[in-house]
Amino acid sequence: VNLVPESSRAGDIQSRVQRDAFRYFERSVNPANGLVGDNTRPGSHASIAAVGFALSCYPVGVERGFMPRAEAADRTLAALRFFRDSPQGEAPDTSGYRGFYYHFLDMQSGRRAWKSEISLVDTAILIAGMLTAGQYFDADSESEAEIRDLAERLYTRADWKWALNDEPTIRHGWKPECGFLHYGWEGYSEAILLYVLALGSPTFPLAEDHYRAWTSTYQWENLYGWDLLYAGPLFIHQFSHAWIDFRGIRDAFMREKRSDYFENSRRAVHLQWDYARQNPRGFRGYGPRCWGITASDGPEPGTRRFDGREQRFLGYAARGVPYGSDDGTLAPAAAAASLPFAPEIVLPTLEHLYDAVPEAATEFGLRCFNPSFQDEEGERRGWTSGASFAVDQGPVVMMIENHRSGFLWELLRRNGYVARGLRRAGFRGGWL
Amino acid sequence: MKALDGHEKKRLSHVAPADWRNPEPASRYNLLVIGGGTAGLVSALAAAGLGGRVALVERHLLGGDCLNFGCVPSKALLRAARLAAEIRGSTAFGIEVPANVEVDFGAVMDRMRRLRARISQHDSAQRLRDNGVDVFLGEARFAGPRSVAVEGRALRFKNCLVATGSHPVQPTIEGLSEAGYLTNETVFDLTVRPKSLVVLGGGPLGCEMAQAFARLGSEVTIVQKEPQFLPKEERDAAQILSEAMSRDGIQIRLNTEVTKVSCTNDRKTLQLISAGDESAVTAEEILVAVGRAPNVEGLNLEAAGVRYDKEAGVEVDDRLRTTNPAIYAAGDVALEHQFTHTADASARIVVQNALFLGRRKLSRLTIPWCTYTDPEIAHVGIYAREANERGIPIKTFTIPMHLVDRAILDGEEEGFVKIHVREGTDLILGATVVARHAGEMINEITLAMVAGAGLGTIAKVIHSYPTQAEAIRKAADAYLRSRLTPTLKKLSSRWLAWTR
Numbered sequence: 065v066n067l068v069p070e071s072s073r074a075g076d077i078q079s080r081v082q083r084d085a086f087r088y089f090e091r092s093v094n095p096a097n098g099l100v101g102d103n104t105r106p107g108s109h110a111s112i113a114a115v116g117f118a119l120s121c122y123p124v125g126v127e128r129g130f131m132p133r134a135e136a137a138d139r140t141l142a143a144l145r146f147f148r149d150s151p152q153g154e155a156p157d158t159s160g161y162r163g164f165y166y167h168f169l170d171m172q173s174g175r176r177a178w179k180s181e182i183s184l185v186d187t188a189i190l191i192a193g194m195l196t197a198g199q200y201f202d203a204d205s206e207s208e209a210e211i212r213d214l215a216e217r218l219y220t221r222a223d224w225k226w227a228l229n230d231e232p233t234i235r236h237g238w239k240p241e242c243g244f245l246h247y248g249w250e251g252y253s254e255a256i257l258l259y260v261l262a263l264g265s266p267t268f269p270l271a272e273d274h275y276r277a278w279t280s281t282y283q284w285e286n287l288y289g290w291d292l293l294y295a296g297p298l299f300i301h302q303f304s305h306a307w308i309d310f311r312g313i314r315d316a317f318m319r320e321k322r323s324d325y326f327e328n329s330r331r332a333v334h335l336q337w338d339y340a341r342q343n344p345r346g347f348r349g350y351g352p353r354c355w356g357i358t359a360s361d362g363p364e365p366g367t368r369r370f371d372g373r374e375q376r377f378l379g380y381a382a383r384g385v386p387y388g389s390d391d392g393t394l395a396p397a398a399a400a401a402s403l404p405f406a407p408e409i410v411l412p413t414l415e416h417l418y419d420a421v422p423e424a425a426t427e428f429g430l431r432c433f434n435p436s437f438q439d440e441e442g443e444r445r446g447w448t449s450g451a452s453f454a455v456d457q458g459p460v461v462m463m464i465e466n467h468r469s470g471f472l473w474e475l476l477r478r479n480g481y482v483a484r485g486l487r488r489a490g491f492r493g494g495w496l
Numbered sequence: 497m498k499a500l501d502g503h504e505k506k507r508l509s510h511v512a513p514a515d516w517r518n519p520e521p522a523s524r525y526n527l528l529v530i531g532g533g534t535a536g537l538v539s540a541l542a543a544a545g546l547g548g549r550v551a552l553v554e555r556h557l558l559g560g561d562c563l564n565f566g567c568v569p570s571k572a573l574l575r576a577a578r579l580a581a582e583i584r585g586s587t588a589f590g591i592e593v594p595a596n597v598e599v600d601f602g603a604v605m606d607r608m609r610r611l612r613a614r615i616s617q618h619d620s621a622q623r624l625r626d627n628g629v630d631v632f633l634g635e636a637r638f639a640g641p642r643s644v645a646v647e648g649r650a651l652r653f654k655n656c657l658v659a660t661g662s663h664p665v666q667p668t669i670e671g672l673s674e675a676g677y678l679t680n681e682t683v684f685d686l687t688v689r690p691k692s693l694v695v696l697g698g699g700p701l702g703c704e705m706a707q708a709f710a711r712l713g714s715e716v717t718i719v720q721k722e723p724q725f726l727p728k729e730e731r732d733a734a735q736i737l738s739e740a741m742s743r744d745g746i747q748i749r750l751n752t753e754v755t756k757v758s759c760t761n762d763r764k765t766l767q768l769i770s771a772g773d774e775s776a777v778t779a780e781e782i783l784v785a786v787g788r789a790p791n792v793e794g795l796n797l798e799a800a801g802v803r804y805d806k807e808a809g810v811e812v813d814d815r816l817r818t819t820n821p822a823i824y825a826a827g828d829v830a831l832e833h834q835f836t837h838t839a840d841a842s843a844r845i846v847v848q849n850a851l852f853l854g855r856r857k858l859s860r861l862t863i864p865w866c867t868y869t870d871p872e873i874a875h876v877g878i879y880a881r882e883a884n885e886r887g888i889p890i891k892t893f894t895i896p897m898h899l900v901d902r903a904i905l906d907g908e909e910e911g912f913v914k915i916h917v918r919e920g921t922d923l924i925l926g927a928t929v930v931a932r933h934a935g936e937m938i939n940e941i942t943l944a945m946v947a948g949a950g951l952g953t954i955a956k957v958i959h960s961y962p963t964q965a966e967a968i969r970k971a972a973d974a975y976l977r978s979r980l981t982p983t984l985k986k987l988s989s990r991w992l993a994w995t996r
Contacts (some may be wrong), residue, residue, distance in 0.1 A: 179773065241772025247723045247751070251731060281731070283880040285892040285914070286974050294894075320889060320919075344898035344909060367743075373588040376743055386896045387732060387912050387930075389739055 074411045078464050081400050081414055085429040085460040086130050088452050089118045092428075094171050098143025101171060103361075103451040104428055109168040109177040113186040115143055117458025119193030120307065120472065123200035124465045137207050140197045144214035147190075150174045156240040163222035165190060167237070181237035181245060184227050188258035191219050192307045195261075195482065199475045219481065224262035224270050232277035234258060234270075251281035252293045254303035256325065256489075264485025275489045279317050288338050288386065291321070292331040296384015298358040298398040299459070301329035305404070306462040308482065309473035312494025319492070330405040337409050339385045346371060347392035348446075349435035352409070353416035356399030357383045357390060360456070363437040363447040370436055377437060392436030393447075396424055397456035404467040423448045429457040503609035510613070510620035511558040518632045519625075521651050525551045526851060528644060528653035530636045530795070533560020534836045535659035535827030537619055538843035543851060544628040551653075552629050553636040553646050559619035560661050561680075561828070562836040568615055569684040570704055572608035574868055577711035581744070581870070588907060599713045601689035608684065638800035641820055655822055655850040658802070658810055659843065660791040662828035667696065667786050671757035675764045677782040680705075690714050692779035694766055696754060698725040700867040702785035703737060707869050709783075710744045717747040717777050719754060719768065721786075726867060730880070733873045733930045736911060740871060747777070757782070790829040814857040815849050816842060824850055831858075835865050864942045866935035871911045874938035877926025877945060878916060889919035893951065893971040893978075897931050900970065902962035908932040913967040915941065915951065922950030922975055929967075937965050951975040 092101040092114070099110035100118040119140055125131035150159035157175050159165060166176040167183035198215025201208035227234050233248030234255070249255040259278055262270045285294045295301065304310075310325035318324050340355030365379035376391060383389045396417050403410045418425055424433045429452045437447040465471050476482050477495055486496055508514070511532075527543045529536045532554030544550040557564045576599075583597050617623065621631045634647040644651045664679040666672075678686075680701055691714065695706040698720030710716040718741065724734040725741075741748060752770040759765070765778045790809030797804050803811045803819040810825035812818055818825050824846040827839035841861055848854030864876035883890040898909040911930035917923055927941045944954055955972035959965055980988075 181771065237771075239772040242769070245751075245771050280884045281881045282884065283730075283892050284890070284919075285894045286978055287894040287896075289974070289977070291891075291978070342898075344896075344904075372590075374585065386898070387736060387910075 073415065074407075077411060077414045077418070078403070078468065081425075081430065082124075082128070082461055082464040083130060084425070084427055085397070085400075085457040085464075086121055086125050086128075088428045088454065088457040089121050089125075089461075090131070092454065093118065093139060095139065095142060097146040097172075097174050098139055098141075099146065099169060099171055099174060100143075100454055102168065102455075103453045105451045108171070108451075110171045110174075111168050111186065111454060112165045112183065113167075113189040114454030114458070116186070116189035116191070116193035117306075117454055117462070119143060119190075120196040121458060121461040123196065123475070124461055124471065126200075127469075127471060128465075137201055137205075137211060140201065140211055141207055141214075144194065144197070144211060144218065146174055147194075147218055148214055154240055160187075161238065161240075162226050163187075163218070164227065164238075179239070179241070181239050183237050184234050185236075185249065185255050185258050187222065188255070188261050189303070191222060191261055192257055192476075194218055195479055196307065196472065196475060199479050219261070220265065220267045222261075222265065222268065224265050224268045226268070227262070228270070228274065232274060232280075234262060234274070234278075250278050252279075252283075252295055252300070254300045257304040257307060260304075260308065260482060260485035260489060262485070263488040264481040264483075266481065269488070272488050272490070275315075279315070282317055284317075284321055288335050290331040290335050291323070292335065293317075293321075293325075293328050294335075295332070296357075296386075296388030297382055298333070298336060298356060298395070298402060299455070301332040301405075302398070302401045302459050302463060305329060306401075306459050306466070307472060307476045308486070309466075309470070309477055309495060313486065313491045313496045314493055315490040324494075326405070329402075333402040333406045333409070336385060337406070344386070345390055345392070347390070347436045349392075349394065349421075353413050354394060354420070355409075355413065356395050356397075356402070357385050357388075357393070358395045358398035359383065360393060360395040360398070360432045361449040361451065361453060362391060362393040362432060363434050368438060370438070375436070377434070391434070393432055393434040395432045395456065396421075396430040397432075397460050400430060401456075401459035401463040403463055407467060421448070426452060428452040429460060432456075501606070501609065503606070503613040507564075507609070507613040507616040508557075510616040510622070511563065512554075512556070512633065513621055516621055516631070516633050518634065518647060518649070519630045521551065521632075521649055522549050522630065524652045524654060525549050525630075526654050527551075527847070528651055528656045529553070529659060530644065530656065531560065531659035531661055531791075531827070531829070532558040532619070532624075532631075533659060533661045533827060533839065534562050535661075535839040535843040535846075536560070536657070537624070538840050539657050539659065539826065539847050540624065540629045541627055542844065542847045546847070546851070548851060550629050551632060551651055552624060553632045553634065553644065553651070555633075555635045558621055558624070558631075559616055562839075563612065563616055563619050565681045565684060567836050568612050569608050570680070570701070570708075571868060572611050573604065573684070573708045573712075574704060574870075576604040576607065577708040578870055580713075581711045585907075599689070601712055602687050604712060605684070605687055612684075635794065637794065637796040638798075638802070639796075641800050642822060653822070655824065656800075657843070657846050657850070658795070658797075658818070658823060658825040658829055659827045659839070660795065660829045662788040662790050662809075662834055664784060665787040665789050667754075667784060669754050669757055671759070672754075672782070672784075675757045675759040675782065677784050679784050683783055690779070690781040692716070693781045693783060694719060694764070694777055694779040695783045695785060697785035697787070698722065698727075698750070699785060699787065700726065702783070703741070703867060703869050705783055705785060706746055707741055707744055710741075710746045715747075715779070716745075717749060717779065719749045719752050719766070719777075721751070721753055723751045725750070726873060728879075729867075729873055729875060730914070730928050732912070732914075733928055736871065736930050737867075737869055737873060740869065740910065749777070788828065788834055792829065812858075814859050815855065816846050816858055817849070833863055833865065835863070838863055838865075862942055862945050864938045866938060868935060871908070871930050871932050872934035874929045874934035875927065876938055876942045877924070879926060879928075880916065883916065883925065888925065890916045890925060891919045891978075892916050893974045895967045895970045895974065897964070897967060900962075900964055900967045902964045902966060903931070905962065906932070906964070908964070913937070913971055915968070915971045917951055917975065922952040924950060931964060931967070933964055937968065940965060940968055 122136035526548035826842035866874035
C-alpha cells in the first residue's frame with residue numbers, strides 16, 4: 065500500500081507543521097537574554113536544551129522566511145552573550161559550572177531553577193545550537209562576527225574531561241549539593257551528540273576510549289523482524305540526527321553490523337509503526353496513521369479504568385515501545401521528527417492527524433494526546449496536552465528541514481569540530 | 497513477634513531438635529561438613545550415599561537460609577501475594593469479586609509456616625542420620641589442619657567442606673539499630689501485617705519482598721542506592737520491573753540513600769538523600785535487604801590454614817579447594833552467585849573432587865538465576881556488556897511476550913525473551929527472560945547451552961501449543977529467518993517459480 069499522499073499536500077503539511085513548530089520559539093523567548101521556555105505553560109522556566117534547539121531553528125526560520133536574518137542574529141547574540149556573562153561556579157545559584165549549564169534556568173535572572181543539575185547532555189544540545197549559529201551566521205557584519213566568536217569561545221571553555229569525574233563514561237550531571245550524579249552516559253541513547261562534541265573539543269578533548277566505554281553496553285537485536293540498536297522512545301533515535309548527518313558514516317559498531325545510525329533510526333521508526341499497527345495493549349487510536357511514542361507529556365498520573373482493566377497513566381514520562389512504558393499517549397511531534405527516516409509513513413500520519421485529532425495541531429506545534437484516557441467520572445474521554453514543549457518542537461523544525469533540504473546537516477558537516485569528534489569516535493566513510 | 501506455633505515446633509523438631517544427642521565421633525571421616533544448608537546437606541547425603549563416613553555440623557538450623565529464611569518461606573509468601581493481585585485484577589477476565597478484597601495476613605503467614613514445616617522434613621536431622629550421616633549440633637571450630645572441635649569433641653577428617661553460608665549485611669546508618677529493623681531472618685516471623693514498610697535495597701530479595709508486601713496490603717516504599725533495580729541485570733529488564741512495582745503501588749526511590757533513622761511512637765522515620773535533594777519517609781517497619789556477607793567468623797579458619805576475606809568469603813580455586821588442600825568450600829561462603837541451586841551444584845563438585853579424585857571445575861557450570869518478582873526476571877550465561885568487553889560479537893533475538901499467544905490468553909504479556917548468540921552462528925551464549933514464568937522458561941535455554949544445542953536445534957523442537965515457552969521457539973524462528981539473505985530469498989523465489 066502506498067501511503068504517501070499527493071506531493072502538493074505533503075508539501076503543505078510539512079510547511080504547516082514546521083511553521084507551527086517554529087512559532088513556539090518565536091513566542092517562548094525572553095528577548096533580553098535569549099532564554100527560551102521549556103514549554104508554553106505560564107511561568108515555565110527556561111531549559112538550556114530549549115535554547116539549543118532555538119539557536120538551531122533560527123537559521124531555518126531565516127531560510128524559510130519565518131524570521132528576518134537580523135532578528136535571528138539579535139536573538140542568537142542575546143543568548144550567547146547571556147551564557148558568556150552569566151555566573152559560573154560552584155555556588156548553588158549560578159547559571160553553570162566549568163562551561164556547562166544547569167538544566168533549567170530562571171527566564172528572567174538566568175540563574176539555576178528548581179535545584180536542577182548541571183546537565184551534560186542538555187549542555188551538548190545547547191552547544192550544538194551555538195555551533196550551528198556560528199556556522200550559519202557567516203556574514204562580515206560585526207554582530208555575525210561576534211556570534212562566530214562567542215560560539216567558539218563557549219564551546220571551547222566546556223571542560224569535558226572534568227565531566228568524566230575519572231570514570232570511563234561522561235556523568236549525567238553535577239550538583240553543588242552532592243557533586244557528580246553517580247551514573248554515566250553509557251549504552252545507546254541520544255548522547256552520541258554529547259560524545260562527538262566532547263571528542264571534538266580542541267581544549268578539553270576526551271580520549272577515544274571513552275566512546276568505546278559508551279558503546280560497551282550496545283546490544284544488536286533482532287526485534288519484530290528488524291535488526292537494530294534498540295531504544296524504546298523515539299527521541300533517542302532523533303536528537304543527535306537533528307544536527308549530524310549519519311547517512312553512510314559508521315563507527316566501529318555500525319561497521320561490524322553493516323549498518324549506520326540513520327538506517328538504525330529508520331528501522332526504529334518502522335518498529336514503532338509495526339507496534340502501533342499491532343497495538344498489543346489495545347489502546348484507542350493506534351494504527352498505521354496514528355503512532356509515535358517517546359518521552360512526552362501525558363495525562364495526569366493515576367490509575368483509571370480503561371476497557372475493563374486498570375490502566376496506569378503516567379504524566380510526563382519516558383515512554384517507549386515495544387517493551388517500555390505505554391499508556392496510550394501518542395506524540396505526533398515524534399512522528400513528524402521521523403520524517404527523514406521514513407517519509408512514506410510519516411506524511412500520511414500527519415495528514416491523518418489534521419483530520420482526526422485537529423486539537424493536537426496547534427499554532428505552537430503538535431501536542432501529545434491520549435484517546436484512551438477518561439476522567440474519574442468517565443465523562444471526559446480523550447486527553448490532549450495543554451502545552452507545547454521545546455524539546456518536541458525543535459526536532460520537528462530541524463528534521464523537516466533536513467528532510468526537505470538537508471540544510472542543517474550540511475551546515476554541521478562543514479564544522480571542523482564535529483567532523484573531528486566523529487573521526488575520533490571512529491566514524492569513517494560517507495561524507496566524512 | 498516470634499511465633500512458636502505448632503508449625504514452628506514441627507519445623508524446629510526437624511531442623512534443630514532440642515533433644516538431639518550428638519553421636520560418638522568416628523575415628524576419622526571421609527568428609528566432614530561444616531554447615532547444614534543446601535551445600536552441606538547435598539554433599540553430606542551424596543557422600544554418605546556413596547558409602548563414605550560423613551559428619552555434618554550445624555550450629556543453628558538445618559536447611560540453612562533456603563529453608564528457614566529464604567527461598568521456601570519467600571515463595572510461599574509470593575504465591576499468596578500473586579493471588580491477591582490476581583483477585584484484584586479479576587475484572588479484566590470478566591470475573592467480578594466483592595470490592596475491598598481482604599487479605600488475612602496472619603493466615604498467609606500461617607500457610608507459609610505450615611508449608612515450611614512440611615518441607616523441613618527433607619532437611620531433618622533424623623533423615624540425615626537415617627541416611628548414614630553423623631549429625632552434630634553445635635559450634636564447629638578448626639583445631640588444626642585436619643581436625644575440628646565441636647562441643648568439646650574432636651572430629652578428624654580426610655576431607656572437609658566449609659559450607660557455612662551467609663548472613664544479611666547490616667548497613668551502617670545512624671539510628672538504624674536503635675530503631676530496629678527486619679531482615680530475611682526475621683521478616684517471616686511476622687504475624688501482623690505492617691501497615692507500612694520501607695525496604696532498603698533493590699536487589700532480588702528487596703524487590704521480591706517489596707512487591708509481596710505491597711500486594712498483601714502494606715504501603716511500601718523501596719529505597720535503592722543505584723539508579724536501577726537489579727543492577728546486574730539488563731536495563732530493559734530492570735525497567736519493566738520498575739514499572740510493575742509502580743503498578744503495585746510501591747513508592748520507588750531510586751538513586752537514593754538513607755542518611756539517618758529515628759523512631760517516635762513506634763513509627764520509624766528515614767531521612768533520605770537523592771542527588772542532593774533531601775526528603776523523609778515514615779513507616780512502621782524497615783526491611784533491610786542490601787546484600788549478604790559470608791559466614792567466616794568463629795570458625796578459626798586460621799588454625800586450618802584456610803585463607804578468607806570477610807567480604808569475599810573463603811578463597812577457593814576453580815575446583816573449590818581452599819588454601820588447605822584437604823578443605824573445600826561451597827555455597828554462599830565461597831561463591832559470588834549466592835543461590836540455592838549454585839550451592840547444590842558446587843556441593844556436587846566437591847563430593848567428586850574431594851572423594852573421587854575428580855577434576856571438575858566451577859567455571860564449567862552454566863548457572864541460571866531468577867528473581868521471583870512478577871514478572872520474573874531470569875538470566876543465564878553472558879550479558880551483552882560482558883560480550884562487548886570480551887570482544888565477542890553477539891546478536892540478540894528478542895521476542896516480546898505480547899507476540900506469544902499463550903501470554904496474550906493468560907493476560908501475562910509483560911516482558912520478553914532475549915537470546916544472545918555468537919554473531920553469525922546459532923551458538924547460544926546467554927539469555928534473559930522477563931515473563932510471568934521466566935524461572936521455568938530459562939531452564940530450556942540452560943539445557944540447550946549445556947547440551948551445545950543452538951537456536952537452529954531449538955527451532956526443530958516441537959513446543960506444545962499454546963505455551964509461554966513458545967517465545968523461545970519464536971526466537972529460534974527469528975534466527976532462521978535472519979539466515980535468509982536477500983540472495984537466498986531470490987534463489988528460493990526463482991526455484992519456486994520454476995517448479996510452479
